[in-house]
Amino acid sequence: MSVELGHYLAVSGIVFGIGVAVALSKRNAIAVLMGVELMLNAVNLTLLSFSRFSTAFGPDDEPLTGHVFVVFVLTVAAAEAAVALAMAVLVYRRRETVDLDRINLLRW
Amino acid sequence: MNEQSVGKIRAGEIPSMPPAQGLPATPMARQIIEHGTLRTKMDATPTPRKVMGAIGLLVFLAVNAAIAYVVIDGRLDGRWYDIRDLGVGVGELREWLSDEGAPAWVEYWATGIIGGVGILSVLGGWLLIGSWVERRVIALFQIRRGPNRHGPFGLLQPLADAIKLIQKEVLVPRGADRFLYFLPPVLIFIPAMLGWGPVPWAKNMAYVDINVGLLYTVAISSLAVIAVFIAGWSSNNHYALLGAMRTVAMMICYEIPVSLALLTVVLLTGSLQLSEIVAWQASHNVWLIFIVPFAAFTYLFSSTAEINRTPNDIAEAESEIVAGFHTEYSGMKAGLFLAVEMGNALLIGALMATFFMGGYTLFGLEEWVPGYLILLGKTTAMYLVFVWLRATLPRFRLDQLMGYAWKFLIPLAILQVFVVAIEASIFARWDVPGVVSLTLFAVVNLAITAALVRGWAQAIGYSPKGGAGAMPLLATVTGGLKAAERMRAAG
Amino acid sequence: MESTGIVVAFWVLSALTIGAGLAVFLSRNLVHAIMFLILAFLGMAGLFVTLSADFIAVAQVLIYAGAISVLLVFAVMLTPLASRDNANSLYVVPGVLAGLALAAIVGFVAFEADWAALSGAAADQRASGATIEVIGDLLIGRYVLAFEIASILLLFALLGAIVLVHERTEPAVEVEPGAAGGELARESREPA
Numbered sequence: 001m002s003v004e005l006g007h008y009l010a011v012s013g014i015v016f017g018i019g020v021a022v023a024l025s026k027r028n029a030i031a032v033l034m035g036v037e038l039m040l041n042a043v044n045l046t047l048l049s050f051s052r053f054s055t056a057f058g059p060d061d062e063p064l065t066g067h068v069f070v071v072f073v074l075t076v077a078a079a080e081a082a083v084a085l086a087m088a089v090l091v092y093r094r095r096e097t098v099d100l101d102r103i104n105l106l107r108w
Numbered sequence: 109m110n111e112q113s114v115g116k117i118r119a120g121e122i123p124s125m126p127p128a129q130g131l132p133a134t135p136m137a138r139q140i141i142e143h144g145t146l147r148t149k150m151d152a153t154p155t156p157r158k159v160m161g162a163i164g165l166l167v168f169l170a171v172n173a174a175i176a177y178v179v180i181d182g183r184l185d186g187r188w189y190d191i192r193d194l195g196v197g198v199g200e201l202r203e204w205l206s207d208e209g210a211p212a213w214v215e216y217w218a219t220g221i222i223g224g225v226g227i228l229s230v231l232g233g234w235l236l237i238g239s240w241v242e243r244r245v246i247a248l249f250q251i252r253r254g255p256n257r258h259g260p261f262g263l264l265q266p267l268a269d270a271i272k273l274i275q276k277e278v279l280v281p282r283g284a285d286r287f288l289y290f291l292p293p294v295l296i297f298i299p300a301m302l303g304w305g306p307v308p309w310a311k312n313m314a315y316v317d318i319n320v321g322l323l324y325t326v327a328i329s330s331l332a333v334i335a336v337f338i339a340g341w342s343s344n345n346h347y348a349l350l351g352a353m354r355t356v357a358m359m360i361c362y363e364i365p366v367s368l369a370l371l372t373v374v375l376l377t378g379s380l381q382l383s384e385i386v387a388w389q390a391s392h393n394v395w396l397i398f399i400v401p402f403a404a405f406t407y408l409f410s411s412t413a414e415i416n417r418t419p420n421d422i423a424e425a426e427s428e429i430v431a432g433f434h435t436e437y438s439g440m441k442a443g444l445f446l447a448v449e450m451g452n453a454l455l456i457g458a459l460m461a462t463f464f465m466g467g468y469t470l471f472g473l474e475e476w477v478p479g480y481l482i483l484l485g486k487t488t489a490m491y492l493v494f495v496w497l498r499a500t501l502p503r504f505r506l507d508q509l510m511g512y513a514w515k516f517l518i519p520l521a522i523l524q525v526f527v528v529a530i531e532a533s534i535f536a537r538w539d540v541p542g543v544v545s546l547t548l549f550a551v552v553n554l555a556i557t558a559a560l561v562r563g564w565a566q567a568i569g570y571s572p573k574g575g576a577g578a579m580p581l582l583a584t585v586t587g588g589l590k591a592a593e594r595m596r597a598a599g
Numbered sequence: 600m601e602s603t604g605i606v607v608a609f610w611v612l613s614a615l616t617i618g619a620g621l622a623v624f625l626s627r628n629l630v631h632a633i634m635f636l637i638l639a640f641l642g643m644a645g646l647f648v649t650l651s652a653d654f655i656a657v658a659q660v661l662i663y664a665g666a667i668s669v670l671l672v673f674a675v676m677l678t679p680l681a682s683r684d685n686a687n688s689l690y691v692v693p694g695v696l697a698g699l700a701l702a703a704i705v706g707f708v709a710f711e712a713d714w715a716a717l718s719g720a721a722a723d724q725r726a727s728g729a730t731i732e733v734i735g736d737l738l739i740g741r742y743v744l745a746f747e748i749a750s751i752l753l754l755f756a757l758l759g760a761i762v763l764v765h766e767r768t769e770p771a772v773e774v775e776p777g778a779a780g781g782e783l784a785r786e787s788r789e790p791a
Binding site: 002003004005006007008009010011012013014015016017018019020021022023024025026027028030031033034035037038041044045048049051052053062064065067068070071072074075076077078079080081082083085086087088089090092096097098099100101 | 605606609613616617620621623624629632633636639640643646647649650651652654655658659662663666667670671673674675677678680681682685686687688689690691692693694695697698699700701702703704705706708709710712714730733734737738741742745749752753755756757759760761763764
């Protein structure tokens with residue numbers, strides 16, 4: 001019994017699917033953001049597992065490039081969370097709701 | 109000399125008057141006038157007892173060193189694997205296990221469990237003694253006696269407190285979120301225990317000497333806020349929620365100065381591994397607190413904010429919000445919160461000693477005294493500093509504390525990182541002897557820090573009392589003269 | 600990966616992560632959902648450790664469990680009148696179907712593809728923990744442009760968040776025309 005690349009990819013796919021389901025079907029904007037964070041985490045797991053397991057590299061390739069990509073994903077996730085939550089708070093100030101079903105006007 | 113003028117006597121300006129009529133009636137004031145200062149308990153202690161105390165301390169140290177020498181059997185030359193190898197006994201257990209043909213994981217887990225239980229029991233005892241020490245020392249500061257009823261010198265007071273807390277009923281407030289309400293007293297222990305992982309107690313004697321130990325300590329300490337938030341939110345109490353949100357806000361503010369302060373350590377030592385940081389300080393015969401004093405101060409201050417020690421304990425400010433996030437907890441649950449608070453202070457003391465004060469080394473003394481005793485001493489010294497701060501300083505206001513982080517600590521810490529980066533590159537490239545360059549860095553950093561602290565304080569609007577009252581620079585440039593004048597008028 | 604500990608850790612951690620993710624979807628309370636999300640983040644950090652990515656694991660704990668979850672908590676607390684019931688919207692059925700389909704596709708690919716061409720013996724050579732020096736070299740070496748862009752992005756996100764949430768308040772003092780700084784105050788007094 002050993003753990004291979006496929007196991008990690010399967011876990012990553014399941015977590016990504018959960019993230020998609022949360023992001024598509026929740027009503028609260030903050031919950032939608034939580035789904036997006038889960039999806040980003042799953043992508044990070046994929047990148048790291050490829051970086052750990054794969055050996056198909058050229059002579060100039062560095063095996064830890066996947067880690068660098070994850071660093072960038074973390075950066076983008078932090079920026080996205082800050083801006084998205086600021087937008088949620090702004091919407092709440094105008095409409096007193098963060099319910100995505102009720103934020104259906106193009107202007108207000 | 110009437111009553112009114114006597115009432116105006118201040119510390120440091122005792123009038124040279126005859127100790128005659130009109131003296132105030134309180135014994136404290138009489139002491140101040142007679143002796144120039146308050147007689148503390150130490151002064152009142154008879155000399156034989158002081159000598160006995162000193163001899164007792166020396167005997168304690170000697171016995172400890174002898175035990176360590178016998179138990180470790182001269183293993184201080186770095187052949188210790190890690191703390192799971194506590195002494196020869198565990199080492200022989202490992203050898204016996206491997207001789208009997210047990211698989212590697214049995215050996216690993218057995219010694220690991222022994223080491224873990226060892227650390228936990230040492231910490232538990234330390235917590236008990238620490239609470240007694242804190243109360244006695246604060247009593248010394250406040251010229252009273254402190255706990256002195258249970259056992260000799262009140263040494264059994266922590267046990268009595270624990271028994272009392274265990275006996276009390278655990279109440280659950282109405283409307284509380286029952287599932288989440290029971291979690292935090294347990295959850296909050298996890299970061300307080302995990303934080304001890306990478307701390308090196310002697311050469312090669314860390315529980316997990318991981319490669320990114322410094323980042324690990326920062327990450328672990330940021331987890332405690334989750335437990336605090338759960339405690340505050342699930343209690344269904346406004347005071348608890350206020351305390352929890354204060355903690356969360358503090359965590360956001362003070363995570364950044366902590367990281368910046370530790371970044372200077374990383375820049376100088378070139379490693380994130382705690383044992384490497386200590387080894388760098390030992391090999392250069394210097395403590396980092398001398399080279400980067402502002403970073404050390406930033407780390408100390410921000411850590412007190414993160415762990416709710418008194419100058420910054422606005423999360424459980426008794427005078428404002430009853431007990432903060434653990435208002436609704438009673439019995440041993442509240443006791444666990446208090447214990448974790450003290451354990452966090454010890455942890456921060458150990459980390460401060462490791463990062464900035466040479467860790468388990470003491471300029472060559474670690475060859476003769478076991479390293480864990482040195483680290484224990486340094487941690488206790490830092491803990492006494494925390495107690496001293498608690499007895500001395502009043503509590504900050506919430507906005508003052510936030511403003512202090514954002515307006516003062518973070519800009520200056522960023523500048524400090526720039527300066528230290530330049531120095532580190534100089535240190536790495538030029539072939540200057542370490543003594544010369546490090547001394548130079550220490551002097552330069554101290555000067556820069558002093559200049560920057562003063563300059564930045566004036567830039568954001570502070571004018572020294574009695575000074576000419578220079579215009580607040582930043583307000584003049586950005587906010588307009590009127591605002592600057594108002595700020596100056598307001599002082 | 601022959602060590603038994605790694606295998607056990609993988610199964611426990613993946614069960615924890617997936618269970619916590621499902622609990623995020625199923626829980627009836629938004630704050631409970633955030634707590635389960637933190638649990639999922641921590642489980643994911645454990646999975647990163649089993650992949651011998653120590654720096655990324657610690658960064659995950661620091662950024663996700665320490666910072667982003669605190670931001671989420673703050674957002675929930677700053678929207679007090681919004682509902683806290685973590686309810687599903689009208690799109691729950693398509694959403695769950697899309698999630699299931701994605702998970703099924705990725706799982707199918709993961710187990711059906713022949714990864715033997717990729718995974719081999721050489722993978723264990725870099726299983727040592729010293730990743731951080733290499734990551735640092737790559738970040739300020741080959742990927743320095745992306746690194747700089749990322750820092751600019753963070754700066755703009757910071758400014759954007761502040762500008763979005765900043766409440767314009769009336770200036771307390773009236774400003775004489777001609778005084779320095781009058782322009783600034785007048786601008787901020789104009790209605791948004």
